[in-house]
Amino acid sequence: MDRHESTIMSVARGGSVADDAPPGQLIGGSWKRCLEDYGLDPARIAVDVLTHRELAEHRDHIGEVIDIARAEMENLAAQIAGSGYALLLTNAEGVILCHQAEAALESNFRQAGLWDGADWSESRQGTNGIGTALIERRAVTVHCNDHFATRHTSLSCSAAPIHAPAGELLGVLDASSVQCEDSRASQMHTVALVSMSARLIEKCVFLNTYRDETVLRFHGRPEFVNLVHDGMLAVNGEGRVVAADDSAAMQLGYDDRDALVGKEISQFFDVTPSLLAQRVSEGNLTVWPIREVRRGRRYFACVRAPGRLTAGGRSNAATGRGSRLSARGDRRETVRPTLDDLQGQDPRMAFNVRCARRVVDKGVQLMIHGETGTGKEAFARAVHEAGARAEQPFVAVNCAAIPESLIESELFGYKAGAFTGARRDGMRGKILQSSGGTLFLDEIGDMPVELQTRLLRVLEEREVVPLGSEVAVPVDLNLISATHAPLKTMLADGRFREDLYYRLNGITLTLPPVRERADRDALLRAILADEAGEDAVEMEESAVGALMAYHWPGNIREMRNVLRTAVALCDGGVIRLADLPGDISEISGLELPASAGRVAADDNGQPPAAAANPLECAERDAVMRALQQNRWNITNTARQLAMSRNTLYRKMKKHDIALSSGR
Ligand SMILES: Nc1ncnc2c1ncn2[C@@H]1O[C@H](COP(=O)(O)OP(=O)(O)OP(=O)(O)O)[C@@H](O)[C@H]1O
CATH class of the missing domain: 3.30.450.40 (GAF domain)
Incomplete structure (x- = not known):
C-alpha cells in the first residue's frame, strides 16, 4: 500500500x-x-x-x-x-x-x-x-x-x-x-x-426557459440590475410568478424559491400586470425603482420582454455547432449486432443461434440465461430482429433496475389519477407499448411474486388491466425473458412461481461467459475494431497478453468498456499495458513468442494474415504459466485462472498441453 x-x-x-x-x-x-x-x-x-x-x-x-x-x-x-x-x-x-x-x-x-x-x-x-x-x-x-x-x-x-x-x-x-x-x-x-x-x-x-414570459430582474442597487447577482422572477400574462431564482428568494427574505411561485407579483412588489406591460413596451434596459410590499424596502428593476432569446441560447443552436458535433458522434455508431454477428466463432453460441432461429415466430417462449454482460439483451434484440416482428417495437425492462414499488406501474401502466404522484394523463405501461413487437424482461428473477401472478394472467388471457382501471386492454404479447439467477432453485423456496417458470421456459439458451468462449481473441479484435472506428489503433503485445489472461467477470460489457477507455486514452494510436485498468495490467509479464505481433484494429476482426495468432499464443502461455506456478495442480490452476476444471482441460487440449509434460 x-x-x-x-x-x-x-x-x-x-x-x-x-x-x-x-x-x-x-x-x-x-x-x-x-x-x-x-x-x-x-x-x-x-x-x-x-x-x-x-x-x-x-x-x-x-x-x-x-x-x-x-x-x-x-x-x-x-x-x-x-x-x-x-x-x-x-x-x-x-x-x-x-x-x-x-x-x-x-x-x-x-x-x-x-x-x-x-x-x-x-x-x-x-x-x-x-x-x-x-x-x-x-x-x-x-x-x-x-x-x-x-x-x-x-x-x-x-x-x-x-x-x-x-x-x-x-x-x-x-x-x-x-x-x-x-x-x-x-x-x-x-x-x-x-x-x-x-x-x-x-x-x-x-431566461431561456422562460423566454415566453416577462422576466422582472431586480436588485437593491441599480448598477447590479441585469448582472449575475440580481433576482429574477418570471411573470405570466396574468401577473403570476411562474418561476423565481435563488437570488430572488434570498433578496425577498424567503428560504425557498417555491414560496414565490404561483403568487401574484403584486404580493411582492408595488407592480401590476399593466405596469409590467408598459415597462416592456419602453424597452428592456430601463431601470426603475420599485418598492417591496412586505418590508417596504426599495429595489431597482428592469424587465426582459417575452419572446427574446439570450446569447448562447437557441441562437447558438442555429449556428450549426450542435449538428457538427453530432455528426462526429454518429461516425462510430455501431449497427446493432445480428444473430450471425453474435454467434462469432464459438460453438456454444452457434448452437444458441441455431436454436433461436428455429423457434422465432413459432410462439415458443425463449428464456436466456447467462452471467451479467454476456449479451442477453443484445441476443434478445437480435432474435426480435430476425423475426416477423422486426418492424414493431422491442421494449426492454430490467426488473432489477426498477424499484419494486414501481415495477407494477412500469409494466402494466395506470389510469389517470390512479395513485398519488401518477401522471395526469396516465401511462400505457411497457407491456402495452410492446404489443405487436417483443417485450424483453431482463432479470425476471427480481420480479416480486405478486407481480409474477399478474404477468402469468396477462400471458394466459392476452389482455392487461392497467392500475386503477377495470377495463382490460387486449395485447399481442411476445415475451423473451432473461436471468442470471438460477430460477430452478428459486422455485424450491417459493421466490419464483413454478407455473410462470414453465410458461416462460419454452426453451432456455445459455450464453457462455467470455472466459469460456473459444473465440475470445476474435471477440477482442471485433470489439477493438468497433470501438476504434475509423482510427487505426494497435495494441502492444504485453497488453494483449494481459487481456487474454484476464478472467472478465463483467464479460462482454466489461471487455467493451475496457477497450473503449483504452482507445480513448491511448497515445499515438497504440494501447499499452498502462492504458488498461489495474486489475488487468497487473497480469503482465507474459512472455509472448517472437512470432506474436501486435493486434491491430484495422483488420475488421480478422487475425493478420501470415502471423501466428498472438492471442492464442498468449492464452497458451497464460495457461502454461499458471500450471507451472501451481505445480500442475488442476484445481488450483483452474481457480487462479477463474475457470472451471473442465474449461481448463479443454484449453489444455486445444493448446496441446499434456498433463504428463509437467510431471
Ligand atoms: N457478441 C457481441 N459482440 C460485441 N459486443 C457485444 C456482444 N454481445 C453483447 N455485446 C455488448 O456487450 C454489452 C452488454 O450486453 P448486454 O446488455 O446485452 O448484456 P446482458 O447480459 O443483457 O447484461 P446484464 O446481465 O447486465 O443485463 C453491450 O454493450 C452489448 O452491445
Whole structure:
C-alpha cells in the first residue's frame, strides 16, 4: 500500500495522518463514501468512457443548456488562457459533455481521462472535482492528493454545480489542470471564477426557459440590475410568478424559491400586470425603482420582454455547432449486432443461434440465461430482429433496475389519477407499448411474486388491466425473458412461481461467459475494431497478453468498456499495458513468442494474415504459466485462472498441453 492509500485508509477510519496536514471534512467525508459506500480501491480505478451514441443521447437530453454553457465556457477560456486549465461541462451524472482546452494540452487531458464521454461521478472515479461537487451540491476544489484514486493525484480541479430554474441539478462546470503546480490557495481564485460562470449559465438557462414570459430582474442597487447577482422572477400574462431564482428568494427574505411561485407579483412588489406591460413596451434596459410590499424596502428593476432569446441560447443552436458535433458522434455508431454477428466463432453460441432461429415466430417462449454482460439483451434484440416482428417495437425492462414499488406501474401502466404522484394523463405501461413487437424482461428473477401472478394472467388471457382501471386492454404479447439467477432453485423456496417458470421456459439458451468462449481473441479484435472506428489503433503485445489472461467477470460489457477507455486514452494510436485498468495490467509479464505481433484494429476482426495468432499464443502461455506456478495442480490452476476444471482441460487440449509434460 503506498503512502497516499495509507493516508486515505487512516483518515477514513478516523485516525491521524503522519506528516501531512489532514484533509478537510469535505474530502475526508468523500474518501469515507468511496471506501464504504462505493467499495472503491484507490489503486484500481479505471476511467469509463461512453459510446458516441450514448454521449449523443446525454447531450440531447440536456438540450440547449449545452449551447448556453459553451458560450460561457468560451468567455471563461479567454480569461484563463495560458494557465494550463481545461474547462469541462458535465451533466448531472458526471459525464463530460464538452470541453475547452488549449490545443497543445489536449492529449494530456485525454490521457488523464478528462475527455468527452468520460464518467467522473464520485462513485466511479472516487473523490474528484466533478463527482464531489455533484454529491455536495456546492462548489469544491479537489487538489492533487485530495483525489481518492492514486492515478488522479496529479490533477487539480475546481468545480461548481449548475442548477435548473426549478432547482434540480443540471450538471457541473469544472476547471482542471493536469499538473499540480499551483498551490491549493490559488485554487480559491479558480473556484470563484468557475462559480461565477456557473451562476451566469444558470441565469441564461432561466431566461431561456422562460423566454415566453416577462422576466422582472431586480436588485437593491441599480448598477447590479441585469448582472449575475440580481433576482429574477418570471411573470405570466396574468401577473403570476411562474418561476423565481435563488437570488430572488434570498433578496425577498424567503428560504425557498417555491414560496414565490404561483403568487401574484403584486404580493411582492408595488407592480401590476399593466405596469409590467408598459415597462416592456419602453424597452428592456430601463431601470426603475420599485418598492417591496412586505418590508417596504426599495429595489431597482428592469424587465426582459417575452419572446427574446439570450446569447448562447437557441441562437447558438442555429449556428450549426450542435449538428457538427453530432455528426462526429454518429461516425462510430455501431449497427446493432445480428444473430450471425453474435454467434462469432464459438460453438456454444452457434448452437444458441441455431436454436433461436428455429423457434422465432413459432410462439415458443425463449428464456436466456447467462452471467451479467454476456449479451442477453443484445441476443434478445437480435432474435426480435430476425423475426416477423422486426418492424414493431422491442421494449426492454430490467426488473432489477426498477424499484419494486414501481415495477407494477412500469409494466402494466395506470389510469389517470390512479395513485398519488401518477401522471395526469396516465401511462400505457411497457407491456402495452410492446404489443405487436417483443417485450424483453431482463432479470425476471427480481420480479416480486405478486407481480409474477399478474404477468402469468396477462400471458394466459392476452389482455392487461392497467392500475386503477377495470377495463382490460387486449395485447399481442411476445415475451423473451432473461436471468442470471438460477430460477430452478428459486422455485424450491417459493421466490419464483413454478407455473410462470414453465410458461416462460419454452426453451432456455445459455450464453457462455467470455472466459469460456473459444473465440475470445476474435471477440477482442471485433470489439477493438468497433470501438476504434475509423482510427487505426494497435495494441502492444504485453497488453494483449494481459487481456487474454484476464478472467472478465463483467464479460462482454466489461471487455467493451475496457477497450473503449483504452482507445480513448491511448497515445499515438497504440494501447499499452498502462492504458488498461489495474486489475488487468497487473497480469503482465507474459512472455509472448517472437512470432506474436501486435493486434491491430484495422483488420475488421480478422487475425493478420501470415502471423501466428498472438492471442492464442498468449492464452497458451497464460495457461502454461499458471500450471507451472501451481505445480500442475488442476484445481488450483483452474481457480487462479477463474475457470472451471473442465474449461481448463479443454484449453489444455486445444493448446496441446499434456498433463504428463509437467510431471
Ligand atoms: N457478441 C457481441 N459482440 C460485441 N459486443 C457485444 C456482444 N454481445 C453483447 N455485446 C455488448 O456487450 C454489452 C452488454 O450486453 P448486454 O446488455 O446485452 O448484456 P446482458 O447480459 O443483457 O447484461 P446484464 O446481465 O447486465 O443485463 C453491450 O454493450 C452489448 O452491445
